[in-house]
Amino acid sequence: MADPIAIVGLLVTVGQILSALHEYGKSVSQARNDIADLSTKLLVLQGVLKQVEKRDLTKSSIVSAHAEGDPRRVLESAAQSLNLLVRKLDVPTSGFKRLVQYTKWPLDKKDVAEQMTRFERLKSLLILSFLTEASDDILAAVHSLESSLQQDLNRIDSIVAHRMDSDFVNWLAPLSPEPRHLRFCAEREPETRKWFLDGPYRSWLASSEQNTMCLTGKSGTGKTTLFSFAVDTLAKECQIEQTWISAYWYCSFTEVASQRPSNILGSFMCQFTQHDPEFLSDARSVYESSRYSSHRTPMSLEQMEDSICKYLPKYNRVFLLIDAVNESQEKDGLLRALFRLMQRCKNLRILTSTIGDAPRDEGATHPLTIIRFEPKGSRNDIAAMIENALVSRPGLQGLSEKLKQEIRDTFFEQADGSFRWAYLSLDNLARKNTPRQVRAALQGLPASLGDIYADILGRIPEETRELAQKALLWLIFARRPLTLAELNEAIIMEDGQTDIDEDDRICRETAVLETCHGLLDCYNGVVSLSHSSVETYLTKTNTMPIEAATFGLEVEDGDRILMRVCLQYLSMAPFASGHRRDDKELLETLKQYPLLDYAAQTWAVHARECELQQSDRDAIMRFLQTTHQPRGGNHGLWVHVLSPATDPWDLEILSTTHPLYYAASFGLYQIVQTILQEDPDVDINAQGGRYGSRPLFVACWREHYDIAHLLLDAGADVTLEDEASGFTALSLVSQWGKDSSETRKLIAHMLTATATIGGAEQVHPLEDNGSSEHARVDSKSAVTLKFQSGSARS
Numbered sequence: 172m173a174d175p176i177a178i179v180g181l182l183v184t185v186g187q188i189l190s191a192l193h194e195y196g197k198s199v200s201q202a203r204n205d206i207a208d209l210s211t212k213l214l215v216l217q218g219v220l221k222q223v224e225k226r227d228l229t230k231s232s233i234v235s236a237h238a239e240g241d242p243r244r245v246l247e248s249a250a251q252s253l254n255l256l257v258r259k260l261d262v263p264t265s266g267f268k269r270l271v272q273y274t275k276w277p278l279d280k281k282d283v284a285e286q287m288t289r290f291e292r293l294k295s296l297l298i299l300s301f302l303t304e305a306s307d308d309i310l311a312a313v314h315s316l317e318s319s320l321q322q323d324l325n326r327i328d329s330i331v332a333h334r335m336d337s338d339f340v341n342w343l344a345p346l347s348p349e350p351r352h353l354r355f356c357a358e359r360e361p362e363t364r365k366w367f368l369d370g371p372y373r374s375w376l377a378s379s380e381q382n383t384m385c386l387t388g389k390s391g392t393g394k395t396t397l398f399s400f401a402v403d404t405l406a407k408e409c410q411i412e413q414t415w416i417s418a419y420w421y422c423s424f425t426e427v428a429s430q431r432p433s434n435i436l437g438s439f440m441c442q443f444t445q446h447d448p449e450f451l452s453d454a455r456s457v458y459e460s461s462r463y464s465s466h467r468t469p470m471s472l473e474q475m476e477d478s479i480c481k482y483l484p485k486y487n488r489v490f491l492l493i494d495a496v497n498e499s500q501e502k503d504g505l506l507r508a509l510f511r512l513m514q515r516c517k518n519l520r521i522l523t524s525t526i527g528d529a530p531r532d533e534g535a536t537h538p539l540t541i542i543r544f545e546p547k548g549s550r551n552d553i554a555a556m557i558e559n560a561l562v563s564r565p566g567l568q569g570l571s572e573k574l575k576q577e578i579r580d581t582f583f584e585q586a587d588g589s590f591r592w593a594y595l596s597l598d599n600l601a602r603k604n605t606p607r608q609v610r611a612a613l614q615g616l617p618a619s620l621g622d623i624y625a626d627i628l629g630r631i632p633e634e635t636r637e638l639a640q641k642a643l644l645w646l647i648f649a650r651r652p653l654t655l656a657e658l659n660e661a662i663i664m665e666d667g668q669t670d671i672d673e674d675d676r677i678c679r680e681t682a683v684l685e686t687c688h689g690l691l692d693c694y695n696g697v698v699s700l701s702h703s704s705v706e707t708y709l710t711k712t713n714t715m716p717i718e719a720a721t722f723g724l725e726v727e728d729g730d731r732i733l734m735r736v737c738l739q740y741l742s743m744a745p746f747a748s749g750h751r752r753d754d755k756e757l758l759e760t761l762k763q764y765p766l767l768d769y770a771a772q773t774w775a776v777h778a779r780e781c782e783l784q785q786s787d788r789d790a791i792m793r794f795l796q797t798t799h800q801p802r803g804g805n806h807g808l809w810v811h812v813l814s815p816a817t818d819p820w821d822l823e824i825l826s827t828t829h830p831l832y833y834a835a836s837f838g839l840y841q842i843v844q845t846i847l848q849e850d851p852d853v854d855i856n857a858q859g860g861r862y863g864s865r866p867l868f869v870a871c872w873r874e875h876y877d878i879a880h881l882l883l884d885a886g887a888d889v890t891l892e893d894e895a896s897g898f899t900a901l902s903l904v905s906q907w908g909k910d911s912s913e914t915r916k917l918i919a920h921m922l923t924a925t926a927t928i929g930g931a932e933q934v935h936p937l938e939d940n941g942s943s944e945h946a947r948v949d950s951k952s953a954v955t956l957k958f959q960s961g962s963a964r965s
Contacts, residue, residue: 388544391591629718749802828859
């Protein structure tokens with residue numbers, strides 16, 4: 172008789188493979204039919220194996236007359252078929268954001284048909300071969316196949332786990348500091364910064380007491396470069412000292428996500444897990460608690476702090492390094508979180524860098540070491556940088572020793588501790604064609620970094636000044652870093668433009684980099700301002716020389732200008748046909764129109780951050796009302812870009828969702844106000860969006876409480892339960908809202924609205940549902956709350 176344990180093990184393995192296919196089916200929506208067909212064939216195979224389990228093979232008297240019915244060959248064929256399927260299911264996890272990862276189903280129709288044929292043939296041969304008297308051969312082959320299938324299963328599990336881990340990490344820490352770190356490492360000059368690394372920094376590391384160090388100095392003095400040295404040096408120290416761990420972060424004014432405290436602490440947790448996977452245990456629990464809920468619950472700052480402090484005590488010393496805290500718009504919240512960690516974890520040390528005064532914790536008892544970047548202290552490093560340039564730069568290395576010495580002497584006197592000034596001045600000299608031109612430029616060096624920027628701007632040719640102005644505007648006010656293709660597309664947009672073709676586009680993609688040489692950098696295809704001092708000069712300089720004055724930017728205009736361009740781009744004629752038939756067609760559209768992704772993701776963010784003029788409100792309403800066109804018109808394509816990997820039926824629902832839902836979700840107060848005024852009969856409780864939520868619920872979820880008040884005044888029903896999460900708007904705000912006066916005011920408004928909708932008795936069922944645990948109204952209509960730890964939704 173066949174070994175029942177082996178057969179059972181084989182059945183369990185096939186069942187687990189079916190489970191893995193089910194996981195793929197949930198992620199790869201457009202291939203669900205193919206996955207269902209393959210799963211059906213495997214279920215039939217599973218049924219055959221169950222019959223084999225019941226059969227006493229020693230009593231079988233039928234012998235196969237065909238060589239292909241030999242049990243070993245049949246089971247080897249099974250293993251080969253399953254191995255082939257596993258290899259093809261090795262889904263890539265990189266590419267164009269999550270779009271390629273989740274829509275690139277690796278099996279085409281031909282592959283699926285071949286797999287179906289293999290499994291059908293395998294089923295027939297198994298039935299034939301298991302009717303033979305070769306029970307010993309069958310038993311050995313079953314064991315062999317079981318082992319092979321287990322290896323296949325492990326591989327599938329690894330693929331699925333990797334994809335789930337990728338989702339988890341993106342939820343906890345959407346950004347990694349590594350790309351910025353590698354960029355700054357590439358810009359470092361050898362044989363510099365030793366005064367810091369061998370002096371104050373070494374003392375800070377060696378101190379047995381908890382302490383904080385802050386690097387301060389004016390813009391352009393080399394703080395970030397020095398910081399990158401510190402990161403690498405500390406990483407090596409932690410490899411030697413097994414009881415030391417470290418994590419680092421770079422804040423950037425050009426990337427809003429890099430400024431959020433939750434993203435920073437989430438990254439610290441992910442970096443710590445390289446030393447101990449337990450650092451992510453609590454985060455995984457929060458993540459898994461809402462795994463089957465459409466609305467994924469975020470991890471609050473308080474939860475992150477608790478989790479970090481839970482696992483830090485096992486280490487002797489823990490180091491956190493944060494560069495450019497002054498570039499974070501949420502600096503105060505970030506510093507408060509860091510100070511709380513310092514108070515709770517006595518083995519924690521923190522290193523920060525900033526422009527201006529060093530951040531202080533007034534209640535701290537540990538010492539604060541401030542390293543101020545003074546001109547005198549940087550002279551040796553600037554001298555080393557000059558020597559490297561004179562030896563290695565093609566435009567400088569061939570100069571006479573006499574002229575090189577003139578360069579050394581002049582820079583030593585005028586650099587004033589500014590690496591940025593020295594770097595750009597050397598770059599200007601290296602671009603001269605003759606020693607005479609070098610000497611003339613040396614005699615007329617700009618006195619300050621601002622003068623250098625004015626000189627660069629003044630030398631931009633008239634015919635390219637408009638493109639340069641647009642490029643600088645976009646790089647200062649964009650909500651995330653832009654690729655070179657995105658930037659080139661953005662700066663060619665003109666008022667009233669309804670399409671873009673190859674005749675409109677810039678012929679040389681690097682033209683804008685050459686025009687703005689010294690002001691822009693391009694690293695791995697991503698463009699940025701070459702230094703934060705460029706942004707400071709363009710937005711905060713009160714008086715500019717006349718040759719540069721046209722480049723001055725008003726901060727309050729930036730979001731409005733970018734919003735208008737993004738909305739105009741989305742409203743172009745090629746997008747009027749609405750959402751695409753599938754994600755493959757969407758990818759082709761995204762490649763053809765490079766600015767489409769940025770415009771779709773951020774136009775509403777820019778709109779939320781500026782005061783809309785009447786013309787802006789009219790343009791937004793025209794765009795949103797295209798939802799009534801086939802496939803949702805321009806509005807439908809916008810929604811498709813926001814929600815890739817969506818079933819065509821769901822896309823139709825998303826594309827026809829009332830604009831009120833999206834205006835509430837994106838926090839467009841003025842647009843919600845306009846919709847309610849122009850359409851007083853609008854169904855304010857209509858469900859919409861990917862999860863069938865209502866405008867009031869999604870406004871509360873995104874913490875747009877000003878909009879929630881508008882909707883409540885217009886009659887939104889606070890008692891309706893959100894099908895995806897199981898919360899009402901009231902229970903959501905009371906359980907997950909921040910403990911603030913704004914939250915209390917909103918809950919009071921909700922309770923008043925509840926009584927208005929259903930009478931006073933309607934309040935009591937809500938309280939019986941658990942709302943009374945979080946909110947109640949006393950005789951003076953004040954609201955008393957019991958909050959859980961909450962955080963702002965991203």
